[in-house]
Amino acid sequence: MxxxxxxxxxxxxxxxRPSELAVVLSPKVTVYRRRSKEKNWNYSVFGQGEWxxxxxxxxxxxxxxxxxxxxxxDPSGIPGDxxxxxxxxxxxxxxxxxxxPAGRKDAIPIQRRFPTGGCPIKPRHVAELLDFLNxxxxxxxxxxxHDETVPSLWALAIACQAYVSAGIGYGAIKTxxxxxxxxxxxxxxxxxxxxxxxxxxxxxPRMQNNAWWQSSLGFxxxxxxxxxxxxxxxFLARLILDLExxxxxxxxxxxAADADLAEQKVDDLWRFLNSQTEATDxxxxxxxxRVDPSVVANAYKxxxxxxxxx
Numbered sequence: 182m183x184x185x186x187x188x189x190x191x192x193x194x195x196x197x198r199p200s201e202l203a204v205v206l207s208p209k210v211t212v213y214r215r216r217s218k219e220k221n222w223n224y225s226v227f228g229q230g231e232w233x234x235x236x237x238x239x240x241x242x243x244x245x246x247x248x249x250x251x252x253x254x255d256p257s258g259i260p261g262d263x264x265x266x267x268x269x270x271x272x273x274x275x276x277x278x279x280x281x282p283a284g285r286k287d288a289i290p291i292q293r294r295f296p297t298g299g300c301p302i303k304p305r306h307v308a309e310l311l312d313f314l315n316x317x318x319x320x321x322x323x324x325x326x327h328d329e330t331v332p333s334l335w336a337l338a339i340a341c342q343a344y345v346s347a348g349i350g351y352g353a354i355k356t357x358x359x360x361x362x363x364x365x366x367x368x369x370x371x372x373x374x375x376x377x378x379x380x381x382x383x384x385x386p387r388m389q390n391n392a393w394w395q396s397s398l399g400f401x402x403x404x405x406x407x408x409x410x411x412x413x414x415x416f417l418a419r420l421i422l423d424l425e426x427x428x429x430x431x432x433x434x435x436x437a438a439d440a441d442l443a444e445q446k447v448d449d450l451w452r453f454l455n456s457q458t459e460a461t462d463x464x465x466x467x468x469x470x471r472v473d474p475s476v477v478a479n480a481y482k483x484x485x486x487x488x489x490x491x
Contacts (some may be wrong), residue, residue: 187211188314189241191212191213191247191259192215192248192249193214193256194214194248196253198297199232199248202248205306210311213244218259242263243268245267246268247267247268249270254287254445265287267314269288269290270289272293272294273297275295277290291324293324294384301324323425333423334487334488335415335488336397336398337466338488342364343381343397344388347385347386347388348474350385355398361477363440388472391472393397394467395467420463421450451464451468459487463480
């Protein structure tokens, strides 16, 4: 028996992607699928990790949310005898935001790519979806956005790798250090690590100073001594966007939904990030007056975990 207290979702897609989506949604949502098999459309319901065939009459007439694949004839399987409060369209290459997906003017395009094995909707997004369905969230869920390049996270990852490389070349970090495993360099030959790390060894003394990190990440001036407020605002705002915390930030900072976070006070942006567990170790690195390998290791692990979620 379905849980009547849960929102109802229908996924129209004839390949394996509904299973990926159902695994994410099913703890909070009752999930049905409609697919074409030998040119016959049939329904199933997701439960206990698998699909079970169900009768058409068992699927509610009023469905909270529809997800549908835009290609391979799948839109023709969207039932015309049911209503949908919200519709989302997905595709292997992402869905264009410039025209109605499959001619359905009310459908919201998921611009992120949805290849098999790469569901763009993560468990962290489910709360956003539910809030969007009940009207408490006005902005579209963040999984609708175009794929993000997460430049702040990649910049942090590269800076951490440069730090370790320089430390090896300088002799301050050993090639069997745990930090090497964090980076995945333990699969490289020692000679290969030493060869490229030697080129950065001269930077090691400077890397112990926080000014090197701030300058490398682009929010100090060229001397690396004077903090540039505008650049700092831009970086912190970008970090908030990359962490997909912009809606939370706007709510906590009491700014309009369309406000540019890069125009908020630096102290306010720092204060907000300091309150977010997603950024604890990253902030420890950015705020450290003296940097040591353990601080870099923790920050890199957090950055890596965040990138793996994308």
